[in-house]
Amino acid sequence: MSVIKVGTSSWADRTLVRSGWYPREVNTPAGRLGHYAERFALVEVDTSYYAIPAPETVHGWVDATPDGFTFDVKAFSLFTGHPTPVGTLPADLRPAGGPAQVRRRDLPTEAYDELWHRFRTALTPLVAADRLGAVLLQFPPWLTRGDAARRRIAELASRCRPWRVAVELRHGSWFDGTAALETLAFLREHDLTHCAVDMPQGHPSSVPPIPLATAGLAMIRFHGHSTAWDGGDKEERFRYAYGDEELRRWSEVLVDLADQADELHVLFNNCCAGQAQRDAERMAGLLGVPAARSVPS
Known part of the structure; x- marks a missing residue:
């Protein structure tokens, strides 16, 4: 039996809060997460990409959600090779007099290792409560296929073990012809876990959606198909509503993907004014999984 969980890549972004998806009386962070968790069994934590969360914050996530709820947590940007504002580092680990943005090479090994220690410590409450689904390593669009990149991916994954690790690759060289x-x-x-992505095609950062499982956990993220993918701001890039026929076709693909794995995570990332939540609810209905339930394998 394969478990399918459906959710979204945010539960608290500003456009969602303003959209009216949450009832007016649900007006606290804990209340919003609790309301969300009544409707979905899965969510992606995106804020951890921008800063390592405090353990007490993560304890709050656990307290606001029921048994069986799952968090997929995106790794801190510095770990996956993205330029990271120095102000997002813990104050005691910021390089003195350094650049406004830092990468791994800008930090001493001891500071980099300590960041990983604090990231793992932050996730400990999720692990203890059996709420952690996977750590998502989302690599930048300029990480090209090659031996050095593969070694880097393997090294980062080893820092996350024994947790499940999902990898999202965003350069076309990884999927060009036989390279896929x-x-x-x-x-x-x-x-x-290969994190497949449904996204606009024909752009420098485009990768094809390949719904194949490479581990016990399968994962797919739905970005939508905005015409403003290149050049638009974040809201414009993810402003997209999936059509009924589009979702129906994908639901058939997802059932097949679930058959390849023990568990499938389906995440809608077209986060613009509650659209991700609406599309995720429709997809969950098509799959027959408004909450975490098993489907025949």
Whole structure:
């Protein structure tokens, strides 16, 4: 039996809060998360990409959600090679007199290791409550396929073990022709979840959606197909509503994908004024999983 969980890549972004999806009386962070968790069994934590959360914050997430609820947590941006504002680092780990943005090479090894220690410590409450689904390593669009990149992915994954790890690759070289088979084989060899992405095609950062499982957990994120993908602001890039027929076709693909794994996480990232929540609710209905339930494998 394969478990399918459906959710969204945010529960507290500003456009969602302003959209009216939450009842007016649900006006606290804990209340919103609790309301969300009554409707979905899964959510992606995006804020952890921008800063390592405090353990007490994560304890609050656990307290606001029921048993069986799952958090997929995006890794801190510095870990996956993105330029990271120095102000988002803990004050005691910021390099003195350094640049406004830092990368791994800008930090001493001791500081980098300590960041990983604090990230793991922050997630401990989720692990203790059996709420952690996977750590998502979302790599930048400029990480090209190659031996050095594969070594980097494997090293970062080792820092996350024994937790499940999902990998989102965003450069076309990983999926160009026969490279796709090699990429999926690499992920499978290292027991890493291939995070498939439905997104606009034909852009420099585009990768094809390949719904194949490479580990016990399968994952897919739905970005939508905004015409403003290149050049628009974040809201414009993710402003997209999935049509009924589009969702129906994808629901058939997702059932097949679930058959390849023990568990499937379906995340809608077209986060613009509650659209992700509306589309996720419709998809959950098509799959027959308004909450975490099993489907025949």
